[in-house]
Amino acid sequence: xxxxxxxxxxxxxxxxxxxxxxxxxxxxxxxxLLRFAPLGQVTLLHLSDLHGQLLPAHLREAEIxxxxxxxRAEPPFLTGAAFRRWFGIAxxxxxxxxxxxxxxxxxxxxxxxxGGLDRIATLVAAIRADRPGRTLLLDGGDTWQGGWPxxxxxxxxxxxxxxxxxxxAMTGHWEFTYGAEQMRALIAAAEAAGTRFLAGNVQDREWNxxxxxxxxxxxxGGVAVAVIGQAFPYTPIANPARLIxxxxxxxxxxxxxERVAEARAAGAEVVVxxxxxxxxxxxxxxxxxxxxxxxxxxHTHDCTPAPLTVGRTLLVASGAHGKFLTRIDLAVAGGxxxxxxxxxxxxxxxxxxxxxxxxxxxAAARAPHAPLLDTVLAxxxxxxxxxxxxxxxxxxxxxxxxxxxxxxxxxxxxxxRWGTALPxxxxxxxxxxxxxxxxxxxxxxxxxxxxEQIKALLEDVADNLFxxxxxxxxxxxxxxxxxxxxxxxxxxxxxxxxxxxxxLASGAPLEAGRSYAVAGWAAVGEEVAGPPVWETVAAxxxxxxxxxxxxxxxxRLA
Amino acid sequence: MPITAHIGRRTALxxxxxxxxxxxxxxxxxxxxxxxTEVTIAxxxxxxxxxxxxxxxxxxxxxxNGNAVPLTVxxxxxxxxADHVKTVHIFADANxxxxxxxxxxTPACGRAEASTRIRLGETQDVIAVAEMSDGSVYLARQEVKxxxxxxxx
Numbered sequence: 008x009x010x011x012x013x014x015x016x017x018x019x020x021x022x023x024x025x026x027x028x029x030x031x032x033x034x035x036x037x038x039x040l041l042r043f044a045p046l047g048q049v050t051l052l053h054l055s056d057l058h059g060q061l062l063p064a065h066l067r068e069a070e071i072x073x074x075x076x077x078x079r080a081e082p083p084f085l086t087g088a089a090f091r092r093w094f095g096i097a098x099x100x101x102x103x104x105x106x107x108x109x110x111x112x113x114x115x116x117x118x119x120x121x122g123g124l125d126r127i128a129t130l131v132a133a134i135r136a137d138r139p140g141r142t143l144l145l146d147g148g149d150t151w152q153g154g155w156p157x158x159x160x161x162x163x164x165x166x167x168x169x170x171x172x173x174x175x176a177m178t179g180h181w182e183f184t185y186g187a188e189q190m191r192a193l194i195a196a197a198e199a200a201g202t203r204f205l206a207g208n209v210q211d212r213e214w215n216x217x218x219x220x221x222x223x224x225x226x227x228g229g230v231a232v233a234v235i236g237q238a239f240p241y242t243p244i245a246n247p248a249r250l251i252x253x254x255x256x257x258x259x260x261x262x263x264x265e266r267v268a269e270a271r272a273a274g275a276e277v278v279v280x281x282x283x284x285x286x287x288x289x290x291x292x293x294x295x296x297x298x299x300x301x302x303x304x305x306h307t308h309d310c311t312p313a314p315l316t317v318g319r320t321l322l323v324a325s326g327a328h329g330k331f332l333t334r335i336d337l338a339v340a341g342g343x344x345x346x347x348x349x350x351x352x353x354x355x356x357x358x359x360x361x362x363x364x365x366x367x368x369x370a371a372a373r374a375p376h377a378p379l380l381d382t383v384l385a386x387x388x389x390x391x392x393x394x395x396x397x398x399x400x401x402x403x404x405x406x407x408x409x410x411x412x413x414x415x416x417x418x419x420x421x422x423x424r425w426g427t428a429l430p431x432x433x434x435x436x437x438x439x440x441x442x443x444x445x446x447x448x449x450x451x452x453x454x455x456x457x458x459e460q461i462k463a464l465l466e467d468v469a470d471n472l473f474x475x476x477x478x479x480x481x482x483x484x485x486x487x488x489x490x491x492x493x494x495x496x497x498x499x500x501x502x503x504x505x506x507x508x509x510x511l512a513s514g515a516p517l518e519a520g521r522s523y524a525v526a527g528w529a530a531v532g533e534e535v536a537g538p539p540v541w542e543t544v545a546a547x548x549x550x551x552x553x554x555x556x557x558x559x560x561x562x563r564l565a
Numbered sequence: 566m567p568i569t570a571h572i573g574r575r576t577a578l579x580x581x582x583x584x585x586x587x588x589x590x591x592x593x594x595x596x597x598x599x600x601x602t603e604v605t606i607a608x609x610x611x612x613x614x615x616x617x618x619x620x621x622x623x624x625x626x627x628x629x630n631g632n633a634v635p636l637t638v639x640x641x642x643x644x645x646x647a648d649h650v651k652t653v654h655i656f657a658d659a660n661x662x663x664x665x666x667x668x669x670x671t672p673a674c675g676r677a678e679a680s681t682r683i684r685l686g687e688t689q690d691v692i693a694v695a696e697m698s699d700g701s702v703y704l705a706r707q708e709v710k711x712x713x714x715x716x717x718x
């Protein structure tokens with residue numbers, strides 16, 4: 008539970024950093040974004056879930072981000088005005104646009120795109136110059152997947168683009184979907200650039216040996232800082248296990264506690280968990296494991312304008328797609344953190360000068376694919392977005408394409424949280440489609456499923472998201488559905504969360520015993536042979552010419 | 566963290582039995598409504614009290630592969646002639662054959678710990694029942710989700 012005084016301290020620090028000082032409509036300068044009164048010996052910088060997003064983009068936060076039980080009323084399960092109020096952020100300000108979907112179209116036009124690896128590099132370089140020998144840039148993973156340059160190069164283009172930033176350490180999740188062999192090659196390239204891949208919860212399936220180093224002890228500002236890596240524990244379940252057949256993962260809380268003790272025994276005065284668990288699970292872990300000073304939490308794409316606290320553990324999250332960079336300064340005395348100062352820096356692309364070396368690396372990553380990526384497929388009259396517990400309009404478009412191109416009555420599309428937003432009245436390029444779809448198992452499937460099977464599938468996914476115990480939650484959003492209406496009650500018991508299933512084509516209730524033609528993509532089981540989903544979506548868009556998608560009223564929360 | 570939301574009636578009954586140190590298994594439920602596991606556990610326990618604690622079950626919260634779920638069970642005990650763990654029974658309540666294994670220990674074992682891989686057909690509680698040399702009985706359970714997967718993040 009976040010104490011009121013922590014909140015206030017966080018808000019004060021945020022104001023000191025310049026991001027909150029801006030008024031509604033005011034443009035932040037690079038200087039204002041970097042404004043920060045340094046503290047203590049160590050500066051941690053956290054970047055996570057870049058998802059291969061090299062260029063600035065529009066990124067719309069969730070309107071609905073539903074939690075279960077008591078967690079529902081606190082971050083990260085707050086959105087819009089409730090989120091702003093919790094952190095003391097005024098409406099209409101640049102920070103409000105960065106953390107909330109409110110008034111998205113107008114504010115997106117006003118404040119412009121966010122992120123861009125060359126802009127992040129500028130911020131990182133400035134902070135490193137200000138804090139030489141004291142700074143650690145830590146990458147929470149999901150960096151090498153997302154978009155076409157990443158997929159076409161099997162991650163290599165992103166590793167190359169990250170090289171000028173050279174994070175000191177990283178962990179992973181989608182990185183594993185390139186397969187074990189390619190991942191090892193990418194890690195070798197990253198390590199050559201100065202980035203250690205840390206993951207204490209990945210073991211060899213046969214002998215249970217660690218596959219990667221779990222932790223590294225850095226010395227910064229005269230302080231021994233241990234960084235422990237925690238990869239996304241459910242990678243072999245949420246993504247195809249066949250891509251990493253010899254590796255087993257999991258939360259492994261006991262092993263993590265041992266690593267923390269090991270780090271302290273080795274002289275660590277600060278213990279940092281570089282985590283891809285997601286905020287809800289990290290908070291639960293912090294309650295269970297003593298001795299972690301800072302958890303840098305990735306995976307769920309949440310952002311924390313002020314740190315959340317669990318006992319003496321600070322928990323921070325830094326959004327996704329390069330939209331934010333977190334800075335946290337630590338004062339250490341007597342082998343423990345005695346004071347901290349934090350800023351969630353919103354990366355407003357128009358305010359920040361691009362770093363030349365990184366800009367060149369980004370251009371080199373994109374250039375070979377420019378003719379494909381610049382292809383205009385259609386125009387959208389309404390904003391396309393993905394983030395949220397239920398269907399986004401991008402997902403509705405993908406589902407419509409799956410049904411139209413395969414003749415299926417029902418479509419299912421995974422509840423990925425990554426993917427950029429496209430404001431109304433924008434051309435839809437192949438690049439935009441690939442930012443929603445570029446994965447190593449993109450093939451479209453079509454099969455017959457009974458109503459009972461469809462319900463069981465929806466219930467299974469719902470339990471992975473809304474299990475009352477965070478240790479059983481996988482993160483992500485509800486599987487997207489097309490051609491189907493239902494009511495979701497996250498607080499209902501397992502197997503009873505989905506109600507009022509309706510086939511939209513007929514308006515009739517879904518029948519348990521009847522078979523339906525269902526299409527989908529991103530199968531995690533056996534390989535399927537259909538075309539990659541971006542081809543299906545592109546074909547559909549070319550046919551449509553103009554896209555207009557109303558918010559989905561058929562799928563709603565109870 | 567509220568856990569009542571997902572506990573079925575029979576789970577709640579056995580959990581209540583496990584929580585109350587003086588209660589015996591089976592609880593008041595009539596025999597006809599008991600699962601085979603509950604019947605078997607009731608036979609093992611007899612009219613002894615069921616205690617909580619001492620048993621650590623290590624299982625993944627979510628199984629990577631339901632066909633081979635790594636399980637370690639360990640029971641705190643000095644493992645002396647006077648005070649040791651005699652037997653640990655493992656049950657998977659929703660499996661067609663719920664009795665997964667029984668591990669027998671002697672003081673010569675040094676510690677009461679066993680690891681194996683078990684098959685779980687669906688999401689369920691794995692239950693461990695430990696019988697001690699002094700006749701006392703301990704019970705612990707842990708939920709393991711067996712999911713068809715698919716991803717967010």
